[in-house]
Amino acid sequence: MNGYWAIFQMRIKVLFQYRAAAVAAMMAQLFWGILMTMIFRAFFSSTSNPEPITLSQSITFIWLGQALLQLLPWTIDRELEAQIKNGNVVYELVRPLDLYALWFVRSMSLRIIPTLMRCVPIFLVAGLFFDLEPPVSWGAGGIFCLSIICAVFLSSAITTLVLISLFWTLSGEGIQRLLPHLSLFLSGVSLPLPLFPQWMQLFLSIQPFRGIMDIPCRFYTGVIPVAHAWKYIGFQLFWIAILVWFGQFLMKRATHRFVIQGG
Amino acid sequence: MFFWKLISISIRSQMQYSASFLTLCLAHFLATSAYILGVWALFDRFHMVKGWTFYEVCLIYGIVNIGYGIAESFARGFENFSRTLIQGDFDRILLRPVRPLIQMATHDVQLMRLSRALQGGLVLAWSLSHFSFSMFSIQTLVIVFSIIGTASLFYGLLIIQAAISFWTIETLEIMSITTYGGLQAGQYPMSIYDRPFRLIFTILIPLSCVAYYPVAILLRHESIPIGWAVIAPLSGLIFLYLACRLWNFGARHYLSTGS
Numbered sequence: 001m002n003g004y005w006a007i008f009q010m011r012i013k014v015l016f017q018y019r020a021a022a023v024a025a026m027m028a029q030l031f032w033g034i035l036m037t038m039i040f041r042a043f044f045s046s047t048s049n050p051e052p053i054t055l056s057q058s059i060t061f062i063w064l065g066q067a068l069l070q071l072l073p074w075t076i077d078r079e080l081e082a083q084i085k086n087g088n089v090v091y092e093l094v095r096p097l098d099l100y101a102l103w104f105v106r107s108m109s110l111r112i113i114p115t116l117m118r119c120v121p122i123f124l125v126a127g128l129f130f131d132l133e134p135p136v137s138w139g140a141g142g143i144f145c146l147s148i149i150c151a152v153f154l155s156s157a158i159t160t161l162v163l164i165s166l167f168w169t170l171s172g173e174g175i176q177r178l179l180p181h182l183s184l185f186l187s188g189v190s191l192p193l194p195l196f197p198q199w200m201q202l203f204l205s206i207q208p209f210r211g212i213m214d215i216p217c218r219f220y221t222g223v224i225p226v227a228h229a230w231k232y233i234g235f236q237l238f239w240i241a242i243l244v245w246f247g248q249f250l251m252k253r254a255t256h257r258f259v260i261q262g263g
Numbered sequence: 264m265f266f267w268k269l270i271s272i273s274i275r276s277q278m279q280y281s282a283s284f285l286t287l288c289l290a291h292f293l294a295t296s297a298y299i300l301g302v303w304a305l306f307d308r309f310h311m312v313k314g315w316t317f318y319e320v321c322l323i324y325g326i327v328n329i330g331y332g333i334a335e336s337f338a339r340g341f342e343n344f345s346r347t348l349i350q351g352d353f354d355r356i357l358l359r360p361v362r363p364l365i366q367m368a369t370h371d372v373q374l375m376r377l378s379r380a381l382q383g384g385l386v387l388a389w390s391l392s393h394f395s396f397s398m399f400s401i402q403t404l405v406i407v408f409s410i411i412g413t414a415s416l417f418y419g420l421l422i423i424q425a426a427i428s429f430w431t432i433e434t435l436e437i438m439s440i441t442t443y444g445g446l447q448a449g450q451y452p453m454s455i456y457d458r459p460f461r462l463i464f465t466i467l468i469p470l471s472c473v474a475y476y477p478v479a480i481l482l483r484h485e486s487i488p489i490g491w492a493v494i495a496p497l498s499g500l501i502f503l504y505l506a507c508r509l510w511n512f513g514a515r516h517y518l519s520t521g522s
Contacts, residue, residue, distance in 0.1 A: 021436060024435075024436030024437050024439075025436070027437055027440060028436075028437075028439055028440050028443070028444065031440045031444050032444070032447065034460075035444070035447060035448055035456075038455065038456045038457055038460065039305075039451060039455060041455075042312050042313055042451075042455035042456075043305055043308075043309045043312050044309075045313075046309060046310075046311050046312050046313060046314075047308075047309050047310070051308065174286045174287070174289070174290045177287065177290040177291065177294060178290050178293060178294055180294075181293075181294040181297045182297075184297075185297055185300070185301070190297075190298075190301050191301045191304055191305065195304060195305065195308055196304045197304060197307045197308065
């Protein structure tokens, strides 16, 4: 276990280097959040029908999405990608560590560090000036935190799976270009999932990306009452189990196929 | 003319890997199309926003996306400009007997990015099928001008972003708020935004002059004489001209970073 912990700490130090870029990206996120707030205000003001979620809930959804944006599985570890392409991944196999677990831990650090760096300032600015509301209750806040921890695992499992798929596709240019947009939409960051048309709701409610943002946001805003929380946490755990199992299965297939070139 | 020759070299080099090129085109097309889905979902639920219907908004969405798609296709040289400066490669560009600005514009032309323009074009065509504009009319003229104005404006912003690097060396990432943020904001009618926001995108960056006002005047959402719909997009060209002036000014005062 110590090995994984050491690698996790190393990655944290590396990722904390990029602070200036993080500030610029945060400004862009604030801009987008303010823009969406204005767009929602305009749309909600032109209807009097009851909608699945209220205006203030929608705005809170958008800000939570921006604060926790880096949780989305939209990038993969560049170094690991290079390892697969140039074949250095074989050195990793020599180490006395499970390759899947190693990659999973690296993917987790790729998700956690940028999120930690950005969530506090955005929470503060949006909370103080731009209508991000606090959780509806202490219970909702607690379940939200638990659900976010599940989201980290879920997102890391997806990231690792995409990484493993590179053993087959090598370039993965297509999937890497689509992944950010796919995860922005299916997780509900672009537009809160409850606002999508009724006939899409069934599909949206069973796909795994939902567990990364939509479920935590629903807890936070009280769309899902705390009493029903176990069902949704169970949904997240179910997808984590499936994706981890599938990732390990693919990893085993891939490592059995390896042909090491050279002397 | 060097311009076309440089472009054709750049395009032919991408066509060497045609399978990869087509995959990228398809991915970019799907990725950029996702956003119209978001707009559609909102309209499916709310039907209207400030008096605008979905197909009316699609007219603006189409124009802005075509304009942005064209601009970003010729912007690779400007996007990577800070690296060109840092590595001292700009010295080499200055030595060649072609204007630096033209060399940057034709550097690595990203044909793949035109798939955003294609996507915008499809949305625009679908939207136009709801109106009874004739082919040769002032409406068509306004839309064509509007596309030219929007492309020029976004191109101007990308050039300014690069020109700032002459002084800062590093790319000012914050400028992406004006380019990519402008794209996001410009897809909806400007009238739905708050006043300070509208003023920034009208006076400082004339985004609403190139896309929103022409369309709003055509569809009679703003009661302004139609002549203005033809004139307003020209502000995009003026913006582009000023951006080029700034870039050339920077280039004249450039001190090499290389050793």
